Amino acid sequence: MSAGSGLRHPDVIVVGAGIVGAACAHELALQGANVLVLDRAGIGGGVTAAGMGHVVVMDDTPAEFALSSWSRRLWLDLAPRLDARQAFVRCGTVWVAADDEEYDLAAERRDALMRQGIACEMLDARQLRDAEPFLRDGLRGGMIVPDDAVVYAPSAAAWLLGNVSDMGASSGHGSIACRTGAQVARLTGEGVMLADGEQLRAGAVLLANGLQATELLPDLPMQAKKGHLLITDRYPGTIRHQILELGYIKSAHNTTGTSVAFNVQPRPTGQLLIGSSRQFDSVDPAIEPAILARMLRRASEYLPQLATLNAIRAWTGCRPATSDGLPLIGPADGAQTVPLWLATGHEGLGVTTALGTAKLIAAQMTGAQADVAIDATPFLPSRFGDTRSVQGVSEGVAHV
Incomplete structure (x- = not known):
């Protein structure tokens, strides 16, 4: 070039x-x-x-699964050629189930992914705590997809x-x-x-x-889906995986209104990248304090320690979304x-x-x-x- x-x-x-x-x-x-x-x-x-740079298998539709799972495999194949500047880390994704209903849904999704050859397994409450010690008490468990990754x-x-x-x-x-x-x-x-x-x-x-x-x-x-993100100071070891609530999938595919969901990522620097929000009524790049506060309150419900961490920057972006996703x-x-x-x-x-x-x-x-x-x-x-x-x-x- x-x-x-x-x-x-x-x-x-x-x-x-x-x-x-x-x-x-x-x-x-x-x-x-x-x-x-x-x-x-x-x-x-x-x-x-x-964006967050999350390389993740999604399966809301067969077409979405086909493209995301194939592309993730291509990223994993490419990763050995990358260097530290690309910050590619095979950290895995933990999907958190707050209650029995979400846990049952996670098990159904685990079974569907495994039938398609995607490595994943369920975590009970103790295993979830072992995987991510700073998650709040009382969570039912979750599902881990170990081959998901993050990249800068x-x-x-x-x-x-x-x-x-x-x-x-x-x-x-x-x-x-x-x-x-x-x-x-x-x-x-x-x-x-x-x-x-x-x-x-x-x-x-x-x-x-x-x-x-x-x-x-x-x-x-196409239409815009505006989102907010926030990054913290360096707190190495606070989390180990990309962590999302199972409700994120529903949030990601909303077609109207404003929604937030718990989504946090460990960066190689030790920082935490915190999301996420989606809204359809604004393409203004300005940070909206009410939306950001709502997003952070949701994240703190899952990871209470977030409330004590020092945030150093927040920003927005507009995702290009089609009507059929x-x-x-x-x-x-x-x-x-x-x-x-x-x-x-x-x-x-x-x-x-x-x-x-x-x-x-x-x-x-x-x-x-x-x-x-x-x-x-x-x-x-x-x-x-x-x-x-x-x-x-x-x-x-x-x-x-």
Whole structure:
């Protein structure tokens, strides 16, 4: 990668240098494409920088499970190549059951995950206390998924953009160039136009810029889910796993209103990253004290010691959410001549599913399906209406 430079006639322009855009650019370059990545801010910014970086298997729907479990496997395969800056830690996830009803639901979920080959096991109250001693008394137990992980996503995005030649693709590698401070103002018949009037041509354009994709395609079926996070000072050993309440799953899939759920992560620095909230009535990035206080009260109900810890920073971000909870991965409908593609709408699973998304989009764009382990159909943008066929747009990048 050559930051600040660009290719004169790239095979693909990727708009967005967050974790999804970086992963897509990385995979396309492995397939031989010359890729130009554009971002109006910096690498790994936006919602990538605002999130927790939890690499987790979720199974609300079969499609969500397929993409998240495959992508987690890809992350685990990639992890040995990463370094300390990416802070990849296989810490596991503990899902906490507050009562018998939640414990029974956790057991059902454990059974379903195990049938799909996912390692997990139940914890009774004593085992939960042994796993996380600072959780409050009286919790019924929980479930642990030991292969879940956390990663520092902004640094991972930079790594993906900067490391192609050592990944061992069977055919010749392409290249990645990245231009930051390059805001795309509109799509054109041959590529994109930047806000300063510069026009860039390409064989194809991929929008991987989260909610900002709606600025270029206003009719995309996405909305913002604003969330708050808070990080503490260093308290090594306070928690050992990513810990969530089982009610988090319901909270994550709400389609209206404001909700909070207990979600706390141990960082390699010894800090605690505390979430989470979701709200639909605001895209204002300002911290809302009432929402933050509600989120922290909920977290303290599970981890009482939180009330005594020193918080050093809070922030917000807006997750790009589709109406059916699945991302948009595939060809987009559009009037421009150059093929247009989407990799957005991942809501809170952008980090988890970035690597799988990249393989799905690269396979569609190049026709090389060998590395694809799941069906792309549930994620195609065409599920929301008519769009150009994969065959029709693939011709624009047949040389990749």
